[in-house]
Amino acid sequence: MMIVIKAIIVLIEIIIAYLLQTSVFTELRLADVVPDILMILTASLAYIFGKKTGSLTGFICGMLIDCTYGSLIGLYALLYTVVGYMAGYAHRVYDENDYTISYFIVGGAEFLINVMYYVLFYFLRGDLDFGHFLVRYLFPRVIYTVLISILLYRLINLDNALFYKLSDGMKKKRVVTVFKGFDTDDDR
Amino acid sequence: MGRLKKNITITSKMIFTFLVIICVGLIIVSYLFADLLSPVRTAVGNFFVPMQKGISTVSGGISETLRIFSDKQKLIDENDKLTSEINDLKTEMQILIHQEYELKWYRDLYENDSVYQNAEKVAARIISRNPNGACDMFVIDKGKEDGIEVDMNVLAGGGLVGIITDVGSNWAKVRTIIADDSSVSGRFQPTSDTCIVKGNMRRMDDGYIDVEMINLNAEVYDNYEVLTSYISDKYLPGILIGYVTNIRKDPSELNKRAYLTPVVDFEHLEAVLIVKTLRENLEGFE
Numbered sequence: 001m002m003i004v005i006k007a008i009i010v011l012i013e014i015i016i017a018y019l020l021q022t023s024v025f026t027e028l029r030l031a032d033v034v035p036d037i038l039m040i041l042t043a044s045l046a047y048i049f050g051k052k053t054g055s056l057t058g059f060i061c062g063m064l065i066d067c068t069y070g071s072l073i074g075l076y077a078l079l080y081t082v083v084g085y086m087a088g089y090a091h092r093v094y095d096e097n098d099y100t101i102s103y104f105i106v107g108g109a110e111f112l113i114n115v116m117y118y119v120l121f122y123f124l125r126g127d128l129d130f131g132h133f134l135v136r137y138l139f140p141r142v143i144y145t146v147l148i149s150i151l152l153y154r155l156i157n158l159d160n161a162l163f164y165k166l167s168d169g170m171k172k173k174r175v176v177t178v179f180k181g182f183d184t185d186d187d188r
Numbered sequence: 189m190g191r192l193k194k195n196i197t198i199t200s201k202m203i204f205t206f207l208v209i210i211c212v213g214l215i216i217v218s219y220l221f222a223d224l225l226s227p228v229r230t231a232v233g234n235f236f237v238p239m240q241k242g243i244s245t246v247s248g249g250i251s252e253t254l255r256i257f258s259d260k261q262k263l264i265d266e267n268d269k270l271t272s273e274i275n276d277l278k279t280e281m282q283i284l285i286h287q288e289y290e291l292k293w294y295r296d297l298y299e300n301d302s303v304y305q306n307a308e309k310v311a312a313r314i315i316s317r318n319p320n321g322a323c324d325m326f327v328i329d330k331g332k333e334d335g336i337e338v339d340m341n342v343l344a345g346g347g348l349v350g351i352i353t354d355v356g357s358n359w360a361k362v363r364t365i366i367a368d369d370s371s372v373s374g375r376f377q378p379t380s381d382t383c384i385v386k387g388n389m390r391r392m393d394d395g396y397i398d399v400e401m402i403n404l405n406a407e408v409y410d411n412y413e414v415l416t417s418y419i420s421d422k423y424l425p426g427i428l429i430g431y432v433t434n435i436r437k438d439p440s441e442l443n444k445r446a447y448l449t450p451v452v453d454f455e456h457l458e459a460v461l462i463v464k465t466l467r468e469n470l471e472g473f474e
Contacts, residue, residue, distance in 0.1 A: 026319075034320065034321035051200035059210075067229050077214070078212065
């Protein structure tokens with residue numbers, strides 16, 4: 001039962017993040033880039049709860065983008081899953097009172113996914129001007145995303161306390177995974 | 189790993205591998221059979237569009253409210269200015285009405301009546317854009333229920349914006365002409381030389397897209413108009429696309445290429461017009 005409630009909460013968060021990204025922040029563009037709210041959510045949840053949550057959240061986020069704007073279904077899902085999984089490695093240094101690390105993780109994840117995106121979409125098509133891509137697109141996007149994550153991470157981090165309360169204090173364990181049976185033991 | 193009991197523990201690696209396999213599978217399926225997964229896209233679209241509509245209505249309302257607080261004196265000044273402008277325009281209109289009769293006569297003579305000007309059009313609002321911030325695709329708030337179909341042309345400000353690629357019950361996806369995978373068959377206005385207008389998101393940073401396949405002998409010069417051509421099977425003929433600049437020889441030496449400045453401001457597009465006539469149903473142009 002708990003796992004269902006937790007999954008629903010995460011799903012709602014994903015939907016809100018998606019709406020923010022496609023409808024709200026597209027109006028608030030800075031230097032022509034939109035912050036990657038879905039990546040903030042994926043990387044933050046991966047950092048808070050571990051690789052399983054990270055890769056599953058990344059998968060759903062990526063699928064949403066694919067279904068609405070992707071040319072191939074599954075491509076963004078793949079990138080987000082991989083990045084969500086990798087961000088999950090940071091879970092071992094998770095500290096619920098420390099916000100600073102999360103900004104680096106979100107920034108790193110955003111950098112990584114954009115480089116992979118570049119390799120798949122531009123490099124293989126013969127567009128080798130990486131410098132232009134770096135200055136014009138990648139840096140502004142990473143910086144804007146990290147700035148927004150400073151606001152959003154605090155909200156996402158509330159999940160941890162919330163799930164803890166919901167699960168009636170899972171025996172001394174402060175860190176609770178979203179999906180039951182998927183506890184973080186093997187991730188540590 | 190001290191708990192290898194009978195019930196299998198799901199490790200993160202297993203989930204990850206499983207998801208990656210699903211993704212790769214979906215990529216292959218959607219690459220090979222593009223239409224197979226379109227019901228999924230439609231379902232996702234139908235789920236999100238009502239919410240996106242709500243958000244865009246609210247944000248529109250907020251910006252409207254904010255405008256009320258703008259400076260009163262400014263409005264009075266503007267009013268004076270506009271009143272005098274109206275008087276000027278009225279006089280100008282008299283002249284134009286006269287000229288329009290003349291123009292109509294010439295058009296009938298030339299049989300070059302722009303089809304799309306008389307066709308039925310629907311106005312629509314943009315409710316969401318590509319999440320990566322590019323202007324190559326957007327979603328509008330009109331769909332099948334309003335009579336929108338795939339391949340209908342989308343206009344704004346008298347110029348071509350793009351074409352409908354996906355339709356849901358109350359939303360439709362538009363691919364703009366600046367998207368990398370867009371190519372439109374065009375012709376130059378005074379000379380009727382043909383060309384292909386190809387989207388280029390990178391060059392669009394400087395405000396240009398590409399024009400290719402111009403005949404080597406074509407007499408084209410900077411600032412010539414490029415319209416959609418009669419050859420195209422998707423775009424209605426005679427819609428203004430933009431103005432051509434920087435004409436030069438292609439590296440292949442077989443034809444010329446150029447830059448094109450679109451007439452539409454894609455960055456600040458808010459509403460568009462959809463022409464409800466499809467190219468294939470157009471008569472008299474075969």
